[in-house]
Amino acid sequence: MNGDSPISIRNLSVLYGDHLALKDVSLDIPAKRITSIIGPSGCGKTTLLKSLNRLLDTDDGVRVRGQVLLDGEDIYAPRTEVTRIRRKMGLLSQRPQVLPMSIYDNVAYGPRIHGLRSRKELNERVERYLRLAGLWDEVEGRLREPASLLSVGQQQRLCLARGLAVEPEIILGDEPTSALDPQSSQNVERRLLELKRDYTVIVVTHILRQARRIADHIAFLYLGELVEQGPAAEVFAAPKDPRTRAYLTGEIS
Amino acid sequence: MNALAANHLGRRKRTDLVFRVLAAASAVMVLLALLLILGTILWKSVPALSLSMLTRTPKGGFYLGREGGILNAIVGSVYLALGATALALLLSLPVVLYLNVYKGRTSKTAVWTRFFLDVLWGVPSIVIGAFGFVIMLALGLRASLLAGILTVALLEFPIMSRAIDEVMRLVPRELKDASASLGATRFETAVKVLVRQTAPGILTGVLLAMGRGIGDAASVLFTAGFTDRVPGSLADPAATLPLAIFFQLGTPFPEVQERAYASAAILTLIILVISLAARAMNRKVNRHVVK
Numbered sequence: 001m002n003g004d005s006p007i008s009i010r011n012l013s014v015l016y017g018d019h020l021a022l023k024d025v026s027l028d029i030p031a032k033r034i035t036s037i038i039g040p041s042g043c044g045k046t047t048l049l050k051s052l053n054r055l056l057d058t059d060d061g062v063r064v065r066g067q068v069l070l071d072g073e074d075i076y077a078p079r080t081e082v083t084r085i086r087r088k089m090g091l092l093s094q095r096p097q098v099l100p101m102s103i104y105d106n107v108a109y110g111p112r113i114h115g116l117r118s119r120k121e122l123n124e125r126v127e128r129y130l131r132l133a134g135l136w137d138e139v140e141g142r143l144r145e146p147a148s149l150l151s152v153g154q155q156q157r158l159c160l161a162r163g164l165a166v167e168p169e170i171i172l173g174d175e176p177t178s179a180l181d182p183q184s185s186q187n188v189e190r191r192l193l194e195l196k197r198d199y200t201v202i203v204v205t206h207i208l209r210q211a212r213r214i215a216d217h218i219a220f221l222y223l224g225e226l227v228e229q230g231p232a233a234e235v236f237a238a239p240k241d242p243r244t245r246a247y248l249t250g251e252i253s
Numbered sequence: 254m255n256a257l258a259a260n261h262l263g264r265r266k267r268t269d270l271v272f273r274v275l276a277a278a279s280a281v282m283v284l285l286a287l288l289l290i291l292g293t294i295l296w297k298s299v300p301a302l303s304l305s306m307l308t309r310t311p312k313g314g315f316y317l318g319r320e321g322g323i324l325n326a327i328v329g330s331v332y333l334a335l336g337a338t339a340l341a342l343l344l345s346l347p348v349v350l351y352l353n354v355y356k357g358r359t360s361k362t363a364v365w366t367r368f369f370l371d372v373l374w375g376v377p378s379i380v381i382g383a384f385g386f387v388i389m390l391a392l393g394l395r396a397s398l399l400a401g402i403l404t405v406a407l408l409e410f411p412i413m414s415r416a417i418d419e420v421m422r423l424v425p426r427e428l429k430d431a432s433a434s435l436g437a438t439r440f441e442t443a444v445k446v447l448v449r450q451t452a453p454g455i456l457t458g459v460l461l462a463m464g465r466g467i468g469d470a471a472s473v474l475f476t477a478g479f480t481d482r483v484p485g486s487l488a489d490p491a492a493t494l495p496l497a498i499f500f501q502l503g504t505p506f507p508e509v510q511e512r513a514y515a516s517a518a519i520l521t522l523i524i525l526v527i528s529l530a531a532r533a534m535n536r537k538v539n540r541h542v543v544k
């Protein structure tokens with residue numbers, strides 16, 4: 001399966017101090033599909049997602065064991081350049097975090113860092129990805145305004161555009177709709193469904209209905225363990241593990 | 254509503270009232286103290302205050318001069334404060350960014366660095382002045398604008414660093430992560446995101462330190478010297494307003510003492526202008542800050 005799996009996680013364990021947050025997780029993420037990581041609060045969903053672009057590195061006292069292979073390359077190998085890894089993934093966080101600059105500069109931030117200087121190309125890129133994120137029509141005339149003036153839903157789409165603008169292969173979302181109203185949530189969900197044509201998408205969610213709506217593949221985490229994973233239709237229709245069944249029926253949450 | 258509940262509500266309202274009155278009273282007291290200081294200084298300085306105070310250097314020596322102005326001290330103070338503040342900022346920013354971007358919240362280095370900065374903040378300025386004097390001699394410098402700038406920068410550095418540090422620590426980790434996840438290095442995150450996000454706090458820290466620097470007499474006493482000429486280079490000694498006040502008030506002549514109050518009024522005015530400029534600038538630097 002490794003052939004069409006841009007990310008494979010091999011025996012990954014994560015320790016915060018001496019709290020084992022992820023226990024020996026192995027998972028292959030299918031390409032150009034939406035993989036949903038589901039599970040109750042505190043089960044390690046965010047930890048798993050952050051381990052994929054090495055955002056865990058920014059924590060003190062975190063230890064990571066095992067491997068995460070990104071296009072066959074171990075991202076935790078000592079030689080691996082972390083900025084290059086992160087560039088391959090766009091991240092949507094739980095609450096949108098816009099950068100303290102204009103709408104335009106938010107989207108141009110990544111490309112500029114990676115060396116794009118030409119005004120014309122920057123303009124093109126900003127427009128292309130704002131369109132892709134479904135925000136262009138709303139902000140076209142106010143690109144120079146501070147991004148913090150946008151509504152929360154717009155900010156989340158701006159974050160999406162900003163992540164896309166570094167032209168990643170993978171989109172990571174950590175409950176990207178949890179701070180949004182139903183309308184904006186739907187908007188973001190629709191974007192993700194469109195984006196899976198060209199990107200591999202991994203979304204953490206604890207809204208089961210959302211997972212049913214958008215996921216092609218499911219990974220169920222429980223107390224740091226990967227209990228079950230498989231095509232969404234199968235997992236939802238016939239969960240193999242009793243814990244998955246209990247979670248899906250709402251007995252554990 | 255039963256009697257007990259009504260009684261309880263009554264008591265809560267009374268407590269609230271007491272605190273409102275206390276709060277208002279303390280606000281009035283602060284305002285009164287400020288007005289009293291400003292009023293006294295202005296009133297005492299009226300006889301000596303004139304345009305030539307601002308535009309001319311002293312005639313007849315800075316101790317005994319009853320003619321001319323204190324342009325030497327005004328220019329000296331401004332040069333000194335600008336130089337020292339710029340230097341302190343040059344030292345503070347890297348330290349603070351290092352603490353907040355490269356070091357985690359629980360890092361020992363960070364904890365100790367903050368502790369040392371706090372200690373340095375508490376060192377009396379006369380001690381900083383004495384230290385500056387020793388360094389000055391060791392470097393073979395004379396009392397000069399340069400030696401003064403170096404010493405005052407040392408005085409301002411801990412104030413500025415800690416003030417900026419306090420706002421940088423409030424930057425949510427998610428914001429730094431957002432920048433990192435786009436492939437930014439820590440340095441890029443520091444310079445492009447943290448500095449912008451905390452721009453208002455940086456401005457406040459800079460002004461706080463500058464206010465302290467321009468008003469301090471003890472640190473420049475041995476290091477900047479005093480002269481009745483406007484300094485022409487970094488190697489020249491430089492007069493400063495706090496020392497002008499000190500010397501003028503120390504003379505036995507009432508006319509010269511009046512000039513001390515005029516100097517004080519001018520110093521206060523300069524600080525007021527700095528604060529107002531900061532207010533005006535704050536709007537601009539606040540624009541992009543993410544709340």
Ligand SMILES: Nc1ncnc2c1ncn2[C@@H]1O[C@H](COP(=O)(O)OP(=O)(O)OP(=O)(O)O)[C@@H](O)[C@H]1O
Pocket residue numbers: 016017019021039040041042043044045046047048059206
């Ligand atoms: N920086 C940290 N330091 C110590 N423990 C942490 C840290 N971050 C997370 N944990 C712990 O690790 C476990 C997994 O946390 P994680 O944030 O991955 O859960 P989650 O599944 O995303 O939960 P939620 O659905 O509430 O967001 C939790 O028990 C949490 O308390």
Ligand SMILES: [Mg+2]
Pocket residue numbers: 045046047174
């Ligand atoms: Mg989480």
